[in-house]
Amino acid sequence: MERFVLHWGEMGSRWGVNRSVAQVHALLYLAGRPLTADEIVETLGIARSNVSTSLRELLSWDLIVQHPLLGDRRDYFRAETDLWTVLLTIVEGRKRREIDPTLTMLRLAKLDAAGDEETPEDIKRRIEDVLNFVEKLTAWYEQVSSLSRSTLIKLMKLGAKVSALVK
Amino acid sequence: MERFVLHWGEMGSRWGVNRSVAQVHALLYLAGRPLTADEIVETLGIARSNVSTSLRELLSWDLIVQHPLLGDRRDYFRAETDLWTVLLTIVEGRKRREIDPTLTMLRLAKLDAAGDEETPEDIKRRIEDVLNFVEKLTAWYEQVSSLSRSTLIKLMKLGAKVSALVK
DNA sequence: TCTTTCTTTCAGTAATAACTGAAATAATAG
DNA sequence: CTATTATTTCAGTTATTACTGAAAGAAAGA
Numbered sequence: 361m362e363r364f365v366l367h368w369g370e371m372g373s374r375w376g377v378n379r380s381v382a383q384v385h386a387l388l389y390l391a392g393r394p395l396t397a398d399e400i401v402e403t404l405g406i407a408r409s410n411v412s413t414s415l416r417e418l419l420s421w422d423l424i425v426q427h428p429l430l431g432d433r434r435d436y437f438r439a440e441t442d443l444w445t446v447l448l449t450i451v452e453g454r455k456r457r458e459i460d461p462t463l464t465m466l467r468l469a470k471l472d473a474a475g476d477e478e479t480p481e482d483i484k485r486r487i488e489d490v491l492n493f494v495e496k497l498t499a500w501y502e503q504v505s506s507l508s509r510s511t512l513i514k515l516m517k518l519g520a521k522v523s524a525l526v527k
Numbered sequence: 528m529e530r531f532v533l534h535w536g537e538m539g540s541r542w543g544v545n546r547s548v549a550q551v552h553a554l555l556y557l558a559g560r561p562l563t564a565d566e567i568v569e570t571l572g573i574a575r576s577n578v579s580t581s582l583r584e585l586l587s588w589d590l591i592v593q594h595p596l597l598g599d600r601r602d603y604f605r606a607e608t609d610l611w612t613v614l615l616t617i618v619e620g621r622k623r624r625e626i627d628p629t630l631t632m633l634r635l636a637k638l639d640a641a642g643d644e645e646t647p648e649d650i651k652r653r654i655e656d657v658l659n660f661v662e663k664l665t666a667w668y669e670q671v672s673s674l675s676r677s678t679l680i681k682l683m684k685l686g687a688k689v690s691a692l693v694k
Numbered sequence: 695t696c697t698t699t700c701t702t703t704c705a706g707t708a709a710t711a712a713c714t715g716a717a718a719t720a721a722t723a724g
Numbered sequence: 725c726t727a728t729t730a731t732t733t734c735a736g737t738t739a740t741t742a743c744t745g746a747a748a749g750a751a752a753g754a
Contacts, residue, residue: 361646363639364654367632373740374625376541378712392649397731407714412732433722434730441653443660458541465534472530479528482559486608487531493610496683503686514693516663519670525692526681540710545742564701574744579702600752601700 361390365404380406384414385423385439389446394427394436421453444509452505459498466491528557532571547573551581552590552606556613561594561603588620611676619672626665633658 365386372382383404388395400411415437418424423446427436440446469487473479504512515522532553539549550571555562567578582604585591590613594603607613636654640646671679682689 361636361640361650363632364636364657367629367636371625371629374543376543380712390650390653392653409715409732409734410713413713416732441656443656447660458538462534462538465530469528469531469534473528483528483557486557486559489608489610490531493614500683500686504689507687507690511690511693515689516667518692519667520674522671522682522689522692523674523678525685525689526678547742575700576702576704576745577743580743583702 361387364390378414378417380404380410381414381417384411385418388418388424388437388439389441391439392441394429394438396434396436398434400437422449442509444512448505451501455498455501459494463491463494463498466494528554531557545581545584547571547577548581548584551578552585555585555591555604555606556608558606559608561596561605563601563603565601589616609676611679615672618668622665622668626661630658630661630665633661 365383368386369379369383373379383406384400387400387403397408397411397415400415401408404411415424415435418437418439419426424437424439427438429436440449466487470484470491473484473487507515532550535553536546536550540546550573551567554567554570564575564578564582567582568575571578582591582602585604585606586593591604591606594605596603607616633654637651637658640651640654674682
């Protein structure tokens, strides 16, 4: 468990996720049962306030849920354990927080470039290329993410054989 | 161009890529012609040494190439402009540097857990679930990344219609 | 060989992000 | 209403990462 949680934290920081946030998520995933903030503090050895912040961050990503327990006023938190759901939730979050603003920027950049006769044509084209590429990827993601879990699994198993479809 | 380069740098830092590295890459991509380190210094207003380090980093990712010019001993650098190639190169790099070590860790964690009778069964199972999931995704990526550019484009256009194949 | 030009290395500094502990706030029980 | 327990906020500190400028190193021309 220790190895898993520590590596997950390390992995988080390489992808722009706070180490503590990733560790808390890893721990909740492994635990498989609702934990209180204090249990997390004890296990990970980080400050209570840090755990509180990390839990809020994970809640905002919809990666964990609050899980009230009858007769206990402490907050319990539980992580999703279906890995497809976890993956799609993370991708959805990053799309919303990072890809969508990037699309906005690219559209502005295209406008900027169009209204400026100093900008060479090939640079305008390359900005548009990126815009089109990101738009295509996003559209593809939106379609595929709406497929059922079982369809996704079957498609994964097909691997390169999907290319049969385009022949 | 400024908007594009600055946003790309910002985007980089959200994904664990050094801001300067991302900016240099964005600039070389947009320029579409080979640039010297000094041209980059002048345009981005960062230290010569910083540019040098960033260029080496981009070279190690195979995102830029050195481009010698006859009769000029300075190094010129050029970025790949085919966006599919750029995307697949980045994914390949991250797989090698991050996913492969994660797979190693997961296999070790599985062994650790198997050899420890204190670890509950459901935690062992969740570690294995992650291992299997990442292995499946990796195998899928390896197959799909070897498909031709045109096949990939066609598959993208199909979107959710690929699900027809699994019916 | 000696200069000149270009590139890299690296120690020190600056900037950023993460984390802590104390205090404030909120919620519930008695 | 008051005491108790739980949670959040935030100013200050620590840790990490990024960046700079000077110096060393490398390559080519005179």
